[in-house]
Amino acid sequence: MKIYFAGSIRGGRNDAETYSKIINHLKKYGQVLTEHVGSKELTDSGEPIPDEDVYTRDMALLKGADVLVAEVSTPSLGVGYEIAKAEEWGKSILCLYKKLENGKKLSTIMEGNKDLIVKEYVNLDEAFQYIDDFFS
Amino acid sequence: MKIYFAGSIRGGRNDAETYSKIINHLKKYGQVLTEHVGSKELTDSGEPIPDEDVYTRDMALLKGADVLVAEVSTPSLGVGYEIAKAEEWGKSILCLYKKLENGKKLSTIMEGNKDLIVKEYVNLDEAFQYIDDFFS
Numbered sequence: 001m002k003i004y005f006a007g008s009i010r011g012g013r014n015d016a017e018t019y020s021k022i023i024n025h026l027k028k029y030g031q032v033l034t035e036h037v038g039s040k041e042l043t044d045s046g047e048p049i050p051d052e053d054v055y056t057r058d059m060a061l062l063k064g065a066d067v068l069v070a071e072v073s074t075p076s077l078g079v080g081y082e083i084a085k086a087e088e089w090g091k092s093i094l095c096l097y098k099k100l101e102n103g104k105k106l107s108t109i110m111e112g113n114k115d116l117i118v119k120e121y122v123n124l125d126e127a128f129q130y131i132d133d134f135f136s
Numbered sequence: 137m138k139i140y141f142a143g144s145i146r147g148g149r150n151d152a153e154t155y156s157k158i159i160n161h162l163k164k165y166g167q168v169l170t171e172h173v174g175s176k177e178l179t180d181s182g183e184p185i186p187d188e189d190v191y192t193r194d195m196a197l198l199k200g201a202d203v204l205v206a207e208v209s210t211p212s213l214g215v216g217y218e219i220a221k222a223e224e225w226g227k228s229i230l231c232l233y234k235k236l237e238n239g240k241k242l243s244t245i246m247e248g249n250k251d252l253i254v255k256e257y258v259n260l261d262e263a264f265q266y267i268d269d270f271f272s
Binding site: 008009010011012044045046047050051052053054055056058072074075076077078079080081082083084085088104105106107108109110111112113114 | 145146147148180183189190191208211212213214216218219220224240242243244247248249
């Protein structure tokens with residue numbers, strides 16, 4: 001099982017530790033193709049290689065993946081783009097987000113798209129449970 | 137000419153006034169299908185109709201549009217998603233963003249995708265010039 005994990009990079013790294021823990025849990029189910037997304041060393045400057053190379057690499061990885069798991073608590077253009085691409089390419093998709101603060105709501109485009117599995121979690125154990133359900 | 141304008145809603149409304157001014161400029165070139173995105177009344181709660189209805193309406197509007205113009209300064213899952221859908225459906229796409237503060241960089245997925253026209257502007261006159269070039 002090849003798993004593409006998507007999380008915010010230049011949109012902000014507030015949830016990087018969460019990404020790392022989710023990636024560790026995903027490894028129970030297969031190979032995570034984008035483990036660097038959870039790295040503490042990765043800042044919101046992005047990777048030290050040309051953007052075009054990152055785009056080309058990421059699209060090839062996503063195309064070759066079996067599933068997309070996206071953590072969508074931090075708004076991100078790239079993650080939104082990857083979700084649509086994964087849909088276009090017929091991948092199974094799981095979107096997870098932490099209960100947002102101050103009554104904020106998740107993107108209408110995510111919540112309103114009934115082809116996506118979108119789950120709100122209050123703690124990581126709950127997120128892991130949604131992942132277990134997704135792969136079962 | 138049918139123009140789909142995309143900007144952040146639940147991702148944050150900091151740029152709502154900019155959206156409104158860009159939409160006004162776009163009207164020189166055709167019908168803007170999503171004029172509400174620039175409305176002062178629209179908050180980050182979104183529209184007072186079910187998310188599923190918004191998603192279905194917006195996807196139909198985007199599919200029927202000739203071009204997508206996206207203001208991408210504020211990271212947004214929905215805008216990223218719409219850019220990928222517009223690409224899938226063969227639309228011409230123009231992405232505009234204000235020179236970001238604190239050395240922040242635009243999404244790698246946007247900058248690295250050479251099929252998109254992505255332009256950074258320092259003031260609205262420059263943004264309008266990019267729009268004029270796009271439609272000329």
